[in-house]
Amino acid sequence: MKYTEGPEIRDTKAPSGPIEDRWEKRKFSAKLVNPANKRKLNVIVVGTGLAGGSAAATLGELGYNVKSFCYQDSPRRAHSIAAQGGINAAKNYRGDGDSIYRLFYDTVKGGDFRARESNVYRLAQVSVNIIDQAVAQGVPFAREYGGLLDTRSFGGAQVSRTFYARGQTGQQLLLGAYQALERQVAAGTVEMHTRHEMLDLIVSDGRARGIIVRDMVTGEIERHLADAVVLATGGYGNVFFLSTNAKGCNTTAIWRAHERGAYFANPCYTQIHPTCIPVSGEYQSKLTLMSESLRNDGRVWVPLRKNDDRAPGDIPEDERDYYLERIYPSFGNLVPRDIASRAAKNVCDEGRGVGPGGLGVYLDFRDAINRLGRDAVEKKYGNLFEMYERITGENPYDVPMRIYPAVHYTMGGLWVDYDLQSTIPGLFVIGEANFSDHGANRLGASALMQGLADGYFVLPTTIGDYLANGPYGDVDEEAVAEAEIKVRTKIDRLLAVNGTRTPDSFHRELGKLMWDYCGMERTEESLRKALERIPELREEFWQNVKVSGTAEELNQVLEKAGRVADFFDLAELMCLDALVRTESCGGHFRAESQDADGEALRDDENFAHVSAWEYSPDGPILHKEPLEYEYVKMTQRSYK
Amino acid sequence: MNLTLRVWRQSGPTDKGRMVTYKVEDVSPDMSFLEMLDVLNEKLILEGDDPIAFDHDCREGICGMCGMVINGVAHGEQRATTTCQLHMRHFEDGAEITIEPWRAAPFPVVKDLVVDRSAFDRIIQAGGFVSVPAGSAPDAHSVPVRKEDADAAFDAATCIGCGACVAACPNGSASLFTAAKITHLSLLPQGQPERLSRAKAMVDQMDAEGFGGCTNTGECTAVCPKGIPLDTIARMNSDYLKANAK
Ligand SMILES: Cc1cc2nc3c(=O)[nH]c(=O)nc-3n(C[C@H](O)[C@H](O)[C@H](O)COP(=O)(O)OP(=O)(O)OC[C@H]3O[C@@H](n4cnc5c(N)ncnc54)[C@H](O)[C@@H]3O)c2cc1C
Numbered sequence: 001m002k003y004t005e006g007p008e009i010r011d012t013k014a015p016s017g018p019i020e021d022r023w024e025k026r027k028f029s030a031k032l033v034n035p036a037n038k039r040k041l042n043v044i045v046v047g048t049g050l051a052g053g054s055a056a057a058t059l060g061e062l063g064y065n066v067k068s069f070c071y072q073d074s075p076r077r078a079h080s081i082a083a084q085g086g087i088n089a090a091k092n093y094r095g096d097g098d099s100i101y102r103l104f105y106d107t108v109k110g111g112d113f114r115a116r117e118s119n120v121y122r123l124a125q126v127s128v129n130i131i132d133q134a135v136a137q138g139v140p141f142a143r144e145y146g147g148l149l150d151t152r153s154f155g156g157a158q159v160s161r162t163f164y165a166r167g168q169t170g171q172q173l174l175l176g177a178y179q180a181l182e183r184q185v186a187a188g189t190v191e192m193h194t195r196h197e198m199l200d201l202i203v204s205d206g207r208a209r210g211i212i213v214r215d216m217v218t219g220e221i222e223r224h225l226a227d228a229v230v231l232a233t234g235g236y237g238n239v240f241f242l243s244t245n246a247k248g249c250n251t252t253a254i255w256r257a258h259e260r261g262a263y264f265a266n267p268c269y270t271q272i273h274p275t276c277i278p279v280s281g282e283y284q285s286k287l288t289l290m291s292e293s294l295r296n297d298g299r300v301w302v303p304l305r306k307n308d309d310r311a312p313g314d315i316p317e318d319e320r321d322y323y324l325e326r327i328y329p330s331f332g333n334l335v336p337r338d339i340a341s342r343a344a345k346n347v348c349d350e351g352r353g354v355g356p357g358g359l360g361v362y363l364d365f366r367d368a369i370n371r372l373g374r375d376a377v378e379k380k381y382g383n384l385f386e387m388y389e390r391i392t393g394e395n396p397y398d399v400p401m402r403i404y405p406a407v408h409y410t411m412g413g414l415w416v417d418y419d420l421q422s423t424i425p426g427l428f429v430i431g432e433a434n435f436s437d438h439g440a441n442r443l444g445a446s447a448l449m450q451g452l453a454d455g456y457f458v459l460p461t462t463i464g465d466y467l468a469n470g471p472y473g474d475v476d477e478e479a480v481a482e483a484e485i486k487v488r489t490k491i492d493r494l495l496a497v498n499g500t501r502t503p504d505s506f507h508r509e510l511g512k513l514m515w516d517y518c519g520m521e522r523t524e525e526s527l528r529k530a531l532e533r534i535p536e537l538r539e540e541f542w543q544n545v546k547v548s549g550t551a552e553e554l555n556q557v558l559e560k561a562g563r564v565a566d567f568f569d570l571a572e573l574m575c576l577d578a579l580v581r582t583e584s585c586g587g588h589f590r591a592e593s594q595d596a597d598g599e600a601l602r603d604d605e606n607f608a609h610v611s612a613w614e615y616s617p618d619g620p621i622l623h624k625e626p627l628e629y630e631y632v633k634m635t636q637r638s639y640k
Numbered sequence: 641m642n643l644t645l646r647v648w649r650q651s652g653p654t655d656k657g658r659m660v661t662y663k664v665e666d667v668s669p670d671m672s673f674l675e676m677l678d679v680l681n682e683k684l685i686l687e688g689d690d691p692i693a694f695d696h697d698c699r700e701g702i703c704g705m706c707g708m709v710i711n712g713v714a715h716g717e718q719r720a721t722t723t724c725q726l727h728m729r730h731f732e733d734g735a736e737i738t739i740e741p742w743r744a745a746p747f748p749v750v751k752d753l754v755v756d757r758s759a760f761d762r763i764i765q766a767g768g769f770v771s772v773p774a775g776s777a778p779d780a781h782s783v784p785v786r787k788e789d790a791d792a793a794f795d796a797a798t799c800i801g802c803g804a805c806v807a808a809c810p811n812g813s814a815s816l817f818t819a820a821k822i823t824h825l826s827l828l829p830q831g832q833p834e835r836l837s838r839a840k841a842m843v844d845q846m847d848a849e850g851f852g853g854c855t856n857t858g859e860c861t862a863v864c865p866k867g868i869p870l871d872t873i874a875r876m877n878s879d880y881l882k883a884n885a886k
Binding site: 500 | 685
């Protein structure tokens with residue numbers, strides 16, 4: 001795939017000066033919308049996860065006229081609901097040395113120096129307010145006997161700053177946002193559109209002014225206009241087919257916005273989560289995450305010997321290799337995700353993996369149960385143990401869990417500036433859909449923090465500044481009609497092929513290809529292979545896909561086919577991005593770039609930048625945004 | 641394993657609907673129930689048939705999107721399990737399995753096994769929240785909460801809004817769903833100011849949606865994938881009575 005390089009891109013919205021003051025400065029300089037005018041301003045928010053749900057609710061509270069969209073039958077079902085482990089906040093309630101600065105530092109370092117300092121500092125600052133907000137809404141976080149909030153530690157941190165609600169933190173936080181959203185629906189400030197899928201962005205006079213959606217029940221194509229559009233449509237991990245994401249997670253909304261001019265940043269930054277339940281067969285439809293919090297008390301090991309097929313209980317202590325504790329003595333089982341995942345891959349590649357196909361490692365709770373008692377372990381992790389037993393038929397109180405890495409999160413996403421605005425004026429992108437805060441690797445419990453920071457606190461301020469600078473005139477009817485025709489044409493094309501393979505069979509093949517060639521380890525050779533294979537497979541898709549039914553009804557095959565079509569295009573850009581970035585950083589591991597110990601080797605001289613890709617029918621155009629570190633000194637990460 | 645499925649097919653809200661029989665072969669015991677249906681659907685698509693429409697998303701028991709009445713039981717016979725978490729190892733080779741949608745007047749069928757549960761959102765809209773605009777909250781530690789209360793509130797708050805309780809109830813009552821939210825918020829200090837008005841508004845909305853009354857049969861809690869206890873309903877009723885006495 002050929003690409004060209006365009007001019008550098010800069011984030012012009014982040015104020016300068018001491019980092020502690022930047023957000024205050026930006027808030028103060030942001031223009032305010034007169035309360036009486038807010039009612040006349042329309043904002044579309046696509047997505048009702050933590051980011052979109054909290055944003056729509058807050059914009060409604062502020063008095064804007066909001067339209068909210070999701071593809072599920074209720075906003076409460078967004079994929080955020082599945083987050084298990086917890087949410088970070090620099091509350092320092094434990095007095096264990098935490099601070100805003102430390103959370104900032106950990107996040108920049110955890111992201112392997114590929115995130116912006118200003119954004120991350122703001123995130124750490126705002127984290128504190130999120131917990132206050134959630135508690136006030138009635139989110140039932142875990143508490144101690146004294147009535148105060150409990151916390152736990154998570155990977156990549158040496159302090160205990162993760163707030164949690166048993167293994168269902170995402171659910172409880174999302175229900176808080178959902179309830180706030182429904183309160184605004186009742187108040188008449190938010191109009192809710194469930195079972196609606198966004199299929200295009202309307203750009204008029206260079207500004208985002210609305211969206212084209214399909215009513216997934218009737219098949220009707222609708223146009224919705226607004227003064228600004230917010231995308232909060234989540235991550236694109238499902239490009240790999242198998243991932244821990246919900247089945248409906250997709251790239252369609254952000255990809256189609258990309259085709260309309262929004263730059264796509266760092267598409268190759270993918271997070272592979274170390275603790276998932278291994279694949280059991282060909283029919284596998286998704287992978288299930290076992291929360292990282294389990295690594296607080298569970299110990300990861302494999303047999304010392306290769307192909308050791310003894311039952312785990314029969315392997316004596318001195319024939320076990322607790323490899324994370326051995327290689328990384330200071331962080332042990334709590335090293336960041338990218339490191340834990342690759343270490344698991346390495347021991348399995350050595351032939352020391354366990355379970356079917358040797359693609360698994362043990363996560364053992366024996367010592368924790370002996371130390372804390374079964375009751376205490378059950379209190380902390382009961383629902384996770386149950387979930388594991390349900391899927392595998394094995395009881396983790398007696399036999400160690402078997403886990404293996406799986407695709408989990410995408411750090412890449414649409415490029416946004418400090419205001420969370422994309423390269424299309426009036427298009428804002430929040431939550432996992434943007435690229436902003438996690439660099440090349442996200443720390444556990446930081447996605448929930450970012451989604452809610454964006455939605456409750458950052459976007460409501462910055463979007464006000466954009467709207468206050470309006471009005472932006474009438475929407476060009478031609479632009480709307482063109483977008484609508486584009487959507488209809490694509491649907492008709494999908495239905496017309498009438499081939500012999502289902503959308504899912506193509507998706508599976510694409511996913512396997514991405515996992516093999518652009519997964520945990522990438523090489524120039526593998527990426528070139530992928531870049532050759534993807535266009536061929538896409539060609540076959542458009543010649544041979546079978547979509548049953550019609551466009552004018554609830555048609556889940558048609559929905560799927562549209563999403564798979566976009567995954568092809570995205571997959572190609574991911575591989576290109578991975579090919580061009582010849583360094584290793586965070587979740588992006590290029591086998592050619594490693595140190596003597598096999599650790600990821602960054603190349604700061606050539607790659608201390610964000611890769612922001614512009615769409616062009618003649619091939620993508622790469623714009624680099626240089627990254628500068630004024631506060632955290634760039635060092636090679638070490639968790640030893 | 642080989643199975644015979646009898647599945648409810650209904651092309652849309654106005655269609656009368658009927659049971660249709662399908663054979664599924666080579667089912668692995670490690671498959672989930674929905675993966676078994678995926679396999680059948682792939683076959684139907686290629687044969688030019690309409691695949692069976694069903695709602696699903698997270699496939700790990702938390703989004704509340706899936707729900708089928710399997711052999712007459714909401715989410716199937718496995719206790720505390722959503723349809724997506726049900727695995728085929730719990731069925732016998734050669735078994736005949738009937739699959740139907742939630743059946744309740746306030747949950748009209750959209751297509752096949754997909755129903756419209758928007759009534760639940762409207763019950764929440766009526767009062768299932770604490771009124772606290774973003775940015776107005778005091779420090780989280782300003783009000784300690786007894787651990788017992790926080791834990792009990794959590795137990796009620798785990799409701800996933802799937803609607804199995806309604807499907808299982810002979811009266812089609814939504815009491816367990818409504819009571820779970822009322823209990824969650826009424827156990828916490830943050831939920832006190834609106835406690836009685838919330839209970840009244842939510843119960844009134846539940847009735848307005850056409851859900852039936854509760855006669856304490858306990859079918860709801862028996863099928864609830866999160867095991868929401870029946871005593872939440874007593875709490876709801878008591879708050880509702882107090883609200884009306886005012
Ligand atoms: C199993 C699991 C566990 C996790 N655990 C944690 C954790 O413990 N801590 C942590 O910090 N993070 C965790 N994460 C990550 C975190 O949950 C997500 O990154 C985060 O919730 C994403 O939130 P979001 O609001 O950006 O998007 P989502 O919650 O994914 O919401 C996306 C929304 O967009 C809508 N949408 C998408 N496409 C369209 C379209 N085309 N048209 C209309 N609507 C659309 C959907 O309907 C949905 O409402 C976990 C992730 C997984 C998969």
